[in-house]
Amino acid sequence: MSTPKRIFVKGNEAICHGALTAGAKCFFGYPITPQNDIPEFMSAAMIEAGGQFVQAESEVAAANMLLGAAGCGIRALTSSSSPGISLKQEAISYMAGSEIPGVIVNVSRGGPGLGDIGPSQGDYFQATKGGGHGDYHLLVLAPGTVQEAYDLTIKAFDLAFKYRNPVMILADAIIGQMKEPLVPWIPQGLDPDEGQDWGLQGAKGRAPRLLKSLFLDDGALAGQNEKLAAKYRAMQVETDQELFLTEDADLIVVAFGSIGRIVKSTIRKLRAQGHKVGLVRPITLFPFPSAVLLDLARQGKRFLTIEHNMGQMVEDVRLAIRTVADSAFHGQLPGNLPTPDDFEQPILKALEG
Amino acid sequence: MNQEIRVTNYPEVLTDRASHYCPGCHHGIAHRLVAEAITELGLVDKTILIGSIGCSVFIYNYLSLDAIESPHGRAPAVATGVKRARPDKIVFSYQGDGDLASIGMAEIMHCANRGENITTIFVNNTVYGMTGGQMAPTTLVGQKTTTCPGGRCRENEGMPIRMTEIIASLGGVAFAERVAVNNIKNIKKAQKAVTKAFECQTKEIGFSFVEVLATCPTNWRMTPIQANKRIETEMIPYFPLGNFKDVLAKEEK
Numbered sequence: 139m140s141t142p143k144r145i146f147v148k149g150n151e152a153i154c155h156g157a158l159t160a161g162a163k164c165f166f167g168y169p170i171t172p173q174n175d176i177p178e179f180m181s182a183a184m185i186e187a188g189g190q191f192v193q194a195e196s197e198v199a200a201a202n203m204l205l206g207a208a209g210c211g212i213r214a215l216t217s218s219s220s221p222g223i224s225l226k227q228e229a230i231s232y233m234a235g236s237e238i239p240g241v242i243v244n245v246s247r248g249g250p251g252l253g254d255i256g257p258s259q260g261d262y263f264q265a266t267k268g269g270g271h272g273d274y275h276l277l278v279l280a281p282g283t284v285q286e287a288y289d290l291t292i293k294a295f296d297l298a299f300k301y302r303n304p305v306m307i308l309a310d311a312i313i314g315q316m317k318e319p320l321v322p323w324i325p326q327g328l329d330p331d332e333g334q335d336w337g338l339q340g341a342k343g344r345a346p347r348l349l350k351s352l353f354l355d356d357g358a359l360a361g362q363n364e365k366l367a368a369k370y371r372a373m374q375v376e377t378d379q380e381l382f383l384t385e386d387a388d389l390i391v392v393a394f395g396s397i398g399r400i401v402k403s404t405i406r407k408l409r410a411q412g413h414k415v416g417l418v419r420p421i422t423l424f425p426f427p428s429a430v431l432l433d434l435a436r437q438g439k440r441f442l443t444i445e446h447n448m449g450q451m452v453e454d455v456r457l458a459i460r461t462v463a464d465s466a467f468h469g470q471l472p473g474n475l476p477t478p479d480d481f482e483q484p485i486l487k488a489l490e491g
Numbered sequence: 492m493n494q495e496i497r498v499t500n501y502p503e504v505l506t507d508r509a510s511h512y513c514p515g516c517h518h519g520i521a522h523r524l525v526a527e528a529i530t531e532l533g534l535v536d537k538t539i540l541i542g543s544i545g546c547s548v549f550i551y552n553y554l555s556l557d558a559i560e561s562p563h564g565r566a567p568a569v570a571t572g573v574k575r576a577r578p579d580k581i582v583f584s585y586q587g588d589g590d591l592a593s594i595g596m597a598e599i600m601h602c603a604n605r606g607e608n609i610t611t612i613f614v615n616n617t618v619y620g621m622t623g624g625q626m627a628p629t630t631l632v633g634q635k636t637t638t639c640p641g642g643r644c645r646e647n648e649g650m651p652i653r654m655t656e657i658i659a660s661l662g663g664v665a666f667a668e669r670v671a672v673n674n675i676k677n678i679k680k681a682q683k684a685v686t687k688a689f690e691c692q693t694k695e696i697g698f699s700f701v702e703v704l705a706t707c708p709t710n711w712r713m714t715p716i717q718a719n720k721r722i723e724t725e726m727i728p729y730f731p732l733g734n735f736k737d738v739l740a741k742e743e744k
Contacts, residue, residue, distance in 0.1 A: 164575050190575040194568065195601035202565040202598070206541070206572025209559045214576065228562050236560065338557045338573060340580050342536035348551050350542075350560040 144321050149287040149313040150175035152320050153243055154183060156291025157215055161328050162241075163189040164207040164214035166200040168222060171255045172311040173245035176217040197222035201229030201242070208233065208240040209349050211337020213295050217243035219311075220261050221252060223269075230304055231270030234366070235351025239298030239333070241291075242276075243307045245314035248472035257311035257396060258472045262450035265308045266424045273363055275370050277305040278423040280395040282380070284318035290421070292325050297376060299332055301369055308423060310446070312396035312475065370425075379427040380419040383409060387416030389489050390434050391481075392455050393444040394420045397470065401444055403478035404485060413489055423451070428458035441465035442488040444481060446472065502530040504555050511549060515715020517705035518546060520672040520681075521585075521614055522553050524703075528686040529581065532693065538581040541570040543595075545587040546620045564595020567602030570609045581692055583610040589619040592628040592652050599658070606663025606697040610688045613654060613700065615730065616707040624710030628652045631729055636710070651729065655702045659735035665697035667736040671704040673722040677732070687739065696738055704730055 147155070154176055157165070165184045167177030177193060184191040190207075194200035200216045207214035218226060223244045233240045246261045248254040265278045277297050281287040287309060294305040338347060353359035382402055384390060393401040398419035405415045418434070420427050435441070435458075443452035443465045452467045459465065468484035470476050505526045512518045529538050540558040542550055543566040551558040561569040566584035574582045591599050591613050602609065618636055619625040625638040629651045633642040643651070659667035666688050670681035681703060688699035704726050706718035713721065734740075 164572065166572065192571065192575060192605075195597050198565065199568040199571075199598050199601065202562065202568035203572035203575070205561070205565075206559065206569035206574075207576040208572075209569075210573055210576035212576045214572070229565070232560070232562055338539050338559060338580075339577060340537035340539060341555065341557045346551075346555050347557045349558070350551070352548060352560060 142321050142323055144319045146317055147284065147320050148175055148315060148317050149281070149284045149309060150245060150315070151179055152284045152287040153217070153291045153307065153309070154179040155320070155322055156288040157241070158183060158187050159322065159324055160213060160292040160295040162213045162215055162295065164212065165189070166192050166194050166203040166207070166214070166216045168194050168197045168200050168218065170197070170219045170222045172247055172314050173217050173219045173243070175314070176243065176245070197225035198228065201226035204240040204242070205229045205233055205238060208238045209236070209338050211333020215241040215243060217245065219244065220246045220249050223261065223264065227270035230276065231272050231274065232351050233304040234274035234276065235272060236349045237302040238304065238349060239302050240304045241294045241298055241307070242304060244309065246308060246310045254473060255311065256473055257446060257475065259310060259395060259397065259446040259450070260472070261308065262423065262445070262447065265306050266426070266454070274366060275424050277301065277303060277373060277376065278308055279305065280308045280421060280423050281313055282395050282399040282419060284313070284316060284320050286421070287313055288320055288322065301373060302336070303369060308395065310396050374425045376422055377425045377427050377429070378421040379430055380417070380421060381430070382417040382419070384416035384418065384434060386414055387439060388414040389442060389485070390416050390418055390439045391442050391444055391485060392418045392420070392431065392451070392465065394423060394451060397444055397446050397476065400476055400478055401481050404481040407478060408482065408485060413486070415485055415489065426454050426458065428454070431455060431458040432462070435459035435463040440488065440491055442468060442485060444468045444470065444484065446470045446476070502526040504530055504535045506553050506555050508552065510553060512546065513709045515706055515708040515718050517616070517672050517703065518614065520678065521612060521703045521705065522550060524672070524682055524685045525583070525585070525612060526554060527682060528689050531686060532689055534581045534689060534693070537579070538583070539573055539577065541566045541573065541582065541584040543584060543586040543590045545590050547585055547587060547614065548621070550585050564590050564593070565598050566590070567595065567598040567609070567611065571602055571605070571607050574607055574609055581689065583612060583689070585612045586614070587620065588613070588615040588617065588627045588629040592654050600661070603658050603698045603700065604661045604663045608692050608695045608697065610692050610699045612685065613702045614705045615654070615702055616705040617651070617726070618707050618710045620707050620710055624707070631725060653730060655700065655735050658700045663697050664700065664736055665691040665738040666699035668700070668734040669702040669704065669730060669732050671722050671727060671732055673704070673706070673719045684734070687737070691739060694739070
């Protein structure tokens with residue numbers, strides 16, 4: 139096999155390439171900025187790949203189409219941006235309850251309400267704490283580069299089917315709209331029989347299969363929710379994070395997604411000036427890298443959480459390290475594209491402690 | 492001692508269990524019409540059932556088919572996803588009037604308009620049954636419900652919606668018919684309509700829709716016999732029976 143060629147694409151396109159190479163067969167979308175490149179790209183590419191593309195009448199319908207398609211045990215996805223993701227929560231809750239492995243992409247924008255169309259990390263709570271009604275979690279993956287948008291989209295499908303649980307890719311307008319080099323790779327060993335032992339296909343020669351989230355019998359919902367909780371505990375092994383210059387650091391900055399990569403540049407600059415700063419960039423937001431943070435806290439390090447919102451992930455950081463340390467917080471306001479310089483003073487201030 | 496004797500056989504796909512439906516409810520007949528149609532057409536092995544919200548949420552207990560539950564009103568969207576993922580299967584949704592004509596209006600309209608090769612069985616009993624008899628989009632003017640205790644009023648709640656006529660007007664629709672199951676004659680016609688609807692799906696010529704006028708004696712505060720009579724005296728005059736679209740019949744001519 140020849141060496142894969144580098145391509146120069148937007149994060150939104152990288153997600154499409156990742157989904158196609160992961161074997162996605164159905165895409166259901168609806169227009170909303172800043173994710174429009176995804177349905178536009180998929181409207182042609184998914185058909186060329188022999189799959190199905192539907193521009194749904196609403197985000198509500200698109201997510202419910204995903205419920206149906208993924209319920210057949212095939213790889214399928216939908217994408218949207220913050221206000222549209224709110225509309226998808228109904229079907230996402232049903233997917234979690236019925237154990238259906240749909241993949242949902244959120245190229246998030248500013249909120250609440252109509253907000254703006256610029257970058258924001260205001261959907262952290264919604265993504266990691268369930269989002270819809272009921273007692274459930276999604277696996278949540280947060281790309282920080284265009285390459286990672288591709289890699290994590292492939293991983294999203296693997297995890298969705300491994301756990302029979304919906305997976306959300308939480309990107310933002312920066313990752314979605316930014317162009318970067320991407321080296322595509324082809325996942326090996328995709329199981330052609332994946333999903334065929336539980337998916338809907340017509341009950342020929344076997345007992346019927348039923349995908350449902352209604353459990354009315356005495357104790358039935360308790361049993362189901364215990365089963366889901368056990369699954370969420372088992373997912374902890376999937377925790378993933380990038381550690382950058384943490385070993386000798388006095389201060390650990392915790393930042394995810396696009397902000398994580400921008401902070402990394404700030405840290406490089408501050409390191410050159412002799413400041414001992416490191417970065418933990420959570421790649422999985424659920425499960426959250428609590429153990430890694432606690433370990434660093436036990437080494438006596440101090441913490442600063444930086445987010446593109448008014449303070450959401452910082453609650454999980456504080457929860458992780460609460461027995462030994464606390465975290466300061468810096469919130470980048472929406473409406474502008476942050477630069478590494480924006481984070482210099484907040485980090486220096488935290489270093490002074 | 493009474494001995495139970497089966498006086499007639501029914502399709503194997505109908506499970507042998509007592510239903511949770513109230514005495515005099517028409518859901519059981521509608522279930523059986525579906526069971527007979529897919530059995531007659533030899534489709535049982537490849538049929539996928541899309542359930543909805545309402546009394547018929549438990550339809551998967553009575554039809555021995557692969558099945559999935561949908562959120563309220565979304566069955567046509569879920570059906571679209573299933574059919575797109577498995578175009579070689581037979582996919583049908585079974586929905587009530589609150590589900591389909593109120594909260595699910597967008598989903599049914601666009602599914603029909605896209606001409607998805609899906610069949611929808613729409614059971615119209617003019618009330619929200621499972622939640623206790625609230626006003627539905629099909630509740631007749633003057634009909635009393637728990638949320639229009641003085642009777643539905645045209646000025647305040649508008650007129651009841653005639654779904655089959657609306658569905659028939661959409662380009663993607665191959666078949667749209669309204670039937671009743673209040674007497675043998677109407678049941679026979681209903682049986683033909685449901686079979687034709689599934690036949691359209693096997694021929695992949697577009698969306699097929701059968702509206703079944705049905706009783707809800709409990710929420711109508713009627714006996715089963717009174718409820719059956721109401722179909723004839725009040726429902727059929729406003730919701731006329733008959734075929735509103737049949738692309739197959741047109742082709743045959």
